Each structure stands twice: as C-alpha cells, then as structure tokens.
Amino acid sequence: MITLDGGYLEGGGQILRTAVALSAVTKKPCHIFNIRQNRPKPGLMNQHLLGIQALARFCAGALEGDELGSREIKFFPGELYQERISVKIPTAGSIALVLQTLIPPALFTQKPIEIYFEGGATDTFFSPTMDYFRYVFLKILEGMTEIEPPPVEINILKRGYYPEGGAKVNVKIFPGKPLKNLNLTERGELKKIIAFSGASEFLKNKKVAERQIAGVREILGKLKLPLEERIDYYQTASPGSQICLIAEFENTIIGADNLGKLGERAEDVGRESALELLKEEKASACLDKHLADQILPYMALSPKKSQVSVSEITNHCRSNVWVIEKFIAGKFEVKGNLISWLPKVYPVEQL
Numbered sequence: 001m002i003t004l005d006g007g008y009l010e011g012g013g014q015i016l017r018t019a020v021a022l023s024a025v026t027k028k029p030c031h032i033f034n035i036r037q038n039r040p041k042p043g044l045m046n047q048h049l050l051g052i053q054a055l056a057r058f059c060a061g062a063l064e065g066d067e068l069g070s071r072e073i074k075f076f077p078g079e080l081y082q083e084r085i086s087v088k089i090p091t092a093g094s095i096a097l098v099l100q101t102l103i104p105p106a107l108f109t110q111k112p113i114e115i116y117f118e119g120g121a122t123d124t125f126f127s128p129t130m131d132y133f134r135y136v137f138l139k140i141l142e143g144m145t146e147i148e149p150p151p152v153e154i155n156i157l158k159r160g161y162y163p164e165g166g167a168k169v170n171v172k173i174f175p176g177k178p179l180k181n182l183n184l185t186e187r188g189e190l191k192k193i194i195a196f197s198g199a200s201e202f203l204k205n206k207k208v209a210e211r212q213i214a215g216v217r218e219i220l221g222k223l224k225l226p227l228e229e230r231i232d233y234y235q236t237a238s239p240g241s242q243i244c245l246i247a248e249f250e251n252t253i254i255g256a257d258n259l260g261k262l263g264e265r266a267e268d269v270g271r272e273s274a275l276e277l278l279k280e281e282k283a284s285a286c287l288d289k290h291l292a293d294q295i296l297p298y299m300a301l302s303p304k305k306s307q308v309s310v311s312e313i314t315n316h317c318r319s320n321v322w323v324i325e326k327f328i329a330g331k332f333e334v335k336g337n338l339i340s341w342l343p344k345v346y347p348v349e350q351l
Helices: 013-026 046-058 095-106 130-142 208-223 266-282 289-300 315-327
Strands: 002-005 030-033 062-064 073-076 084-094 113-121 152-158 168-173 190-200 227-234 241-249 253-259 306-309 330-335 338-343
Touching (some): 002 013, 002 315, 013 030, 013 046, 013 073, 013 095, 013 315, 046 062, 046 073, 046 084, 046 095, 046 113, 084 095, 095 168, 130 152, 130 190, 130 241, 130 253, 190 208, 190 266, 208 227, 208 241, 208 266, 241 266, 253 266, 253 289, 289 306, 289 315, 289 330, 289 338
Parallel strands (some): 084 113, 190 227
Antiparallel strands (some): 030 073, 062 073, 113 168, 241 253, 306 338, 330 338
8 A cells, every 4th residue: 555645745635636546547555644734724625525535436446534624544446437427516626626536547447437517616716727627738638649539528517616616517538548658848839829718697797707808918918929818707606707828839738827806806817817827938838837747647657758848846746746656667857847757667557
C-alpha cells in the first residue's frame, strides 16, 4: 500500500485527487493521512468525499474513512468498471475537480463511460471554470490521443454557481490506448484570443456579461490583439458570473479565468482575467501555471518521454510530481521552466 502525507507542500485536495485516480489506474491501494492539512478547514469537504465515493463505485473499490471532515482514508481499487454512474452534489462543490479524479481511470477502460452530475457548480472558487476545463485542459488532452470523437465530451445542461450549485452536466469519456507523449516547448505564433463571458439571468438587466467583456477590451484592446467574444446568460439557482480567456497559438492553448464576486465591479473581473492572460503570454511558455499540474498525470501515463514548457512551477505542480512518482515507474525532471517525464516502463495495461 502506498502511504502519502496529504500535508505535503500545497497540502490541499490535489494530493487526494491525484492519488486516488492513479491508485485506480495502477491498481495500487493507497493510504492518505493529513488530508488538506494546510487548508483553513482540513479534512474531506463534500466535493472531495463525493469524488472519492464516486470513484469507488465506478471501479467497485473499497474505502475506509470516507466521512465529512475525515483527515485519513484508505482506498482499495477494484476491477469492475461501471459504464454509467451518477454523482449527486448537494452543495456548490466543483464538478471540474470531481472529474480530475474520474477521467484518468476512465481513459483506461475498455468501453465508453458516461457520468451524470446533478447538483454542484460548473463555476466556483478554487477550481477551474468549466469553460477553462473544456477549452484549455481538454484541448491539450486531445493532443495526447488518437481517437475520434475527442476523449472527453462535456454537455452543460444547467450552470451552477456558489452558493446554491444546482448544475446539471453530462460527461462522456471515450477510452483509447495508449496515450501519446506530449511535447510542447515551442508555442508558435498567436492566432487569436477568445473571450467566454457568462452570467446568471439574475444579472442580465445589469449587463454583467457584457461589462466583463468591456473590462477585457480595456486591457487587450490597447494591444490590438485578435479578439473573439461570446456572451451567454443562463437559468441558475443563484446569481453568479464567470469569464474565461483563451489564447490560441499555432501549437498550444493557454488560458485565464475569473469569477464574479459580491462587491466587485464586472469590469474589474474582466480586467483581472485579461491582465492574468497577458502575464501568461509574456512568459512565452506552452502551458499556463494552472494547466501544468493538471496535465502531469497524463504525461506520466504515456509510454514515452514527454516535455512541456510552463509559465510557473507552482506548489500544486510540485505536489503532483511527488504523488505521481509514488505510483508510476519514472521520474520528472525540472530545468528552468521545462518539465520532462522520463518513463521507466509502460505503467498500465488496458483495464
């Protein structure tokens, strides 16, 4: 059994999500203690608990310590994979973060997997917005597969914001073997920037989505960069808004997102996301700082060497490196802003 200290470095939920996902893929049981040790409220919150319970149902695994607030769990992965699972989230827990747990093992099954989320949030704090997840992370993941359709399809039936959640999302995952290695060190020329700005119907009269775009234009307009805009309003259980900026280059995609906050002007939400995107663009890297740690498990699940340039090596990234090397035979090398995965053996067979 692989034992991990959940308080290592960033000491948050990422260690838990990566560990149980790779445990399911590699069939190595894991024991995690000090879960979310460095957070204001340590232990399992609702979204963490529901995520690992969904994974256990998905692979017919067994869990010990799966209770709200628990700081220690043991996970024993099973062998029988369900083709359809339903995940109910009664809070505004992040759907994207639950998917970080479920997608890796689902990619190594033999048949397509369908996951239906009822409740939870598509766009919430301390999590990628669903637009970032779909149009940045999944686009990079697509480059590691050779299958059609794309490996993951997400259909948002209803958006959900903090504090009520109430989202409805259908996800289909199409396995393919093996994952190709990822080599992204030269991003090429900038082709365009796409701005996705959305808000609840509660905020339509205040033109919140349009004002978020106006804030983006204040920053990016001065640079005469190619900008495409998309504005949407949704029926939701509680008010909220989100914006996601995507920069498409010849060889890669980087992104920056932001959420509307009580007391903050919509224009400022847009300006903040634009300034963040510019910061990422100036780093001249192929992956933004948030995508770096998210893509590392997939690099390690490829049979060949991968190498990517990243804008910043965060503690989330370092924590994921540490967890992944516990489960998979190989080693990450970090030199400057380059992260390389050097596999020793091909880590998994088709489940």
